[in-house]
Amino acid sequence: MAASTSPADLSAALVLQPVAALDWLVILPAVWCIAIGALLMMIRHKGWLQPLIAVAALAVLVVLDAALLWHVAGSGPVTMVMGRWLPPFGIAFTADLTGALFALMSAVVAFAGAVAAIGDINASGRRYGFYPFLMLLMAGVSGAFLTGDVFNLYVWFEVLLISSFGLLVLGSEREQIDGAVKYGFLNLVATTLFLITTGYLYGIFGTLNMADIARKAPGLQTLAPLVTLTALYILAFSMKAAAFPLNFWLPASYHTPRIVVSALFAGLLTKVGIYGLIRICAMLFPAEREQLGLVLAVVAALTMLTGTLGALAQTDTRRLLGYLVISGIGAMLAGLALGGSDAIGGVIFYALHSMLVMTALYLAAGLAARLSGGFSLAGAGGLYRHHLLFTALSLMLFFAVSGLPPFSGFWPKVMLVKAAIDAGVSWLASILLLSGFLTMIATGRVFLLAYWRPVDAELAATPEPLDATALLPLMVLTALSVVIGLFPETLMNLAQQAASALSEPSAYLNSVFPAGGAP
Template identity: 75%
Template sequence: MAVSTSPPADLSAALVLEPVAAADWLVILPVAWCLAIGALLVMLRRPIGLHPFISVAGLAGLVVIDALLLQHVIVSGPVTMVMGRWLPPFGIAFTVDLTGALFALAASVVALAGGVYSLSDINDSGRRYGFYPFLMLLMAGVSGAFLTGDIFNLYVWFEVLLISSFGLIVLGSEREQIDGAVKYGFLNLVATTLFLVTTGYLYASFGTLNMADIARKAEGLRGTAPLMTLTALFLLAFGMKAAAFPVNFWLPASYHTPRVVVSALFAGLLTKVGIYALIRVTVMLLPVEREELSFVIALVGALTMLVGVFGALAQSDFRRMLGYLVISGIGSILAGIAVGGPGGIGGAIFYALHSMLVMTALYFASGVAAKLGGSFSLSSLSGLYRRHAGFAAISLMLAFAVSGLPPFSGFWPKVMLVKAALDIGAWWLAAALLVTGFLTTIATGRFFLLAYWRDTAEGQGVATKAQIPAAILLPLVALTVMTLAIGLYPEPLLATIQNAAAGLSEPSSYLNSVFPGAAR
């Protein structure tokens, strides 16, 4: 086509010929937007003072785009755009269904909160080191992973977010951070390589990488292709990414080393990308194999929950404890994936969204606690309640939310998961969920008792009232209010999540969006 005089050919068999509606651009816009702003920030090296404002504005724009995208998907069902006009399965498809749109919106909200928090957490040297470009490119990777409809493309976005996260985790280049980054980087590279190998194996069996195409071809290949092996390998690769037991040890070893805002973003975004990929692959693409592996997944989930919460009980460092709570949350989500059905999958999605907001807020709270009390360690952290009663109230609310107590966002997904587990007779899984909730209450309660209510240790003077900068308080309060709002009025979100779960278990509308008129 390079020469203008090429003969006319019938293009309808290879290309998308009808014009693309402007609304469909929302599918690709989150990624393109983040990439463009990230690239712009990389170019602007001198006026480093502009970085925070450009990226906070950019992230606010991202929230708007993702909200419009969710709205569009709710109204008109899954939306597809194929890159470069080539028809699927050959063109790389971006297909957004409710699950992807919900995750993308939650991720952008978390990122915006992180962007605002960073205004006072990241100093000039952090800016010069490239915090903001890394943040925008991380969001490009995260959004791409949630929105893509092609499994190799998913791998590419994993790489994009992984490289950006390497940059973020070593920000400051302290000895401890390098140590954490090496553990984090090594384990994640192993997981990504395993993902790539499995994707190659999948391509050898299916001859396609398009998710919709895989979903419709899986039925016919069940007798001949090694689908169980593929599912087990995907489970291991994504489990490693999501920090599921027994491949969870990298997370507590690294998440307490970087800046507070970086830990918060990682806790809110990275493990959830792994869990999203696991939901997408096991529930939508290979549902029969998920059913057969469900006992293994349930066992892994229960162990992850308990290992996480016991780890949290044993910690005396605020951020290390939170790292273990992230792991424990991943266990609950795995339990939902194992149970399956609308209740289980819906509960898993709901729990993941709740965990994104709450874990980020808790990491912010740990940063504030360290600012007020001068330490992350429980042995020297004390008297926070006297210093700032409002902050103590927010922390208590977040502790309730993460333990799954009403009236906060953690309550409803827990109810859904326990009910779904009891419905299929997996009483031990339901018991594990409840025991985990109880132990989480004890772990956070212990922290609250010692760090907030205990009077200041001797020799440190009387605790005085302290002020918290608005840039730190605002995202913390906003996330807490969202948690409370979801807890008090869950109906709209719950309805959307149930539709999302139904769309995953019965992906005919997803298939229809990629291959119009050719679905089962």
């Protein structure tokens, strides 16, 4: 038989048209971070050059993510598939408003952390890889926020997890090794559960593409155990986000590394877990989330109370802040438990606020420790006498994390409380308000003891000036919190649009399957 000479029709399997220039923004954040991380590894012996390159690279990352957010806000979700294969066969990167917002805020936080690290990370820390680890951490974080594939979400989790191990043990002190063991063990358990559940997902759906799963899930609700699948994902991501009852690892480990590392962890890592929960609960399996709503609400309430009561019991500011991170996770879980566009919009807004403010609070705690000689509240005091600007910045951050106006924490708390009242779950609204009140007491106690309380002149430390690299990141992050609090409309509208797009993901699906279908 003669061989056919007709050309093969590749249009059913491959993308044939050239990629639009702006669409490359979808993958540039992760690629850029990996490339700069590799470069920093090659010049790791030139410690003086490392922070200059890293700070400049993270500034570029902020610009890239801002451009991506602008592109997505104007044109809708954008998809790029690796190897030109059409989805669901090719590995997809899909940026929507939710992913772009998270990616931009993470870049801002990382940039502030890199500037603060100039004064916090010594020559040994630079030589042993702080800045390469930071860039690879950001590659994992950016990839997790922008991937459109569940298995690759797991892969990017692994990238950021391995990088975080390196940052956590940097310095090799006994306390750091102890914290790394606790941090590593539970995160590895959560990652293993994530991988097993993803295998279960593939067995049910035959695909790992998020858009394809979202299309197929409604038709499988009576044919497959999707509630069990959703519960397993909630468990895995809740472990990573430090939700009750598996939150003990966070306050046991976040106080052990350098303070700038703790700041980055508080701002970024638990929020990746929250992002995973948003994807699973709001876009992929909303009906199953509704069935698990009461369980999520109870877990959220216990997480909030555990966090705030734990913070009240602490005398070490780093441990106290770790419990405040947990309390914020509980507030976000409350929004996920409620469901609906308004509540999910509150979750997104709260997550962005928490990334900003918790990073700033850890940086402020590091500066307070430098000025007072340690992190213990017992030996602190009198900071306002010599550092009025720093005291004012810290007080504004305490107000922000407590959810007081006119700062960034006020509006998402209002959105969540209103969503709870509208849903008829008044007890959850009460716990949201109670957690804010208890947070205000915990942070007020820190302010009274560490800043306002006078100290004996003979015991007072010699006043130390704060250089620009120490104060500037704190000033920028605090200013952003104030600006968001005073002018919340833009971010609130974006968060609500992002939530609506998750609840009705037709634009997301059309971005991945523009022809309306896939093989």
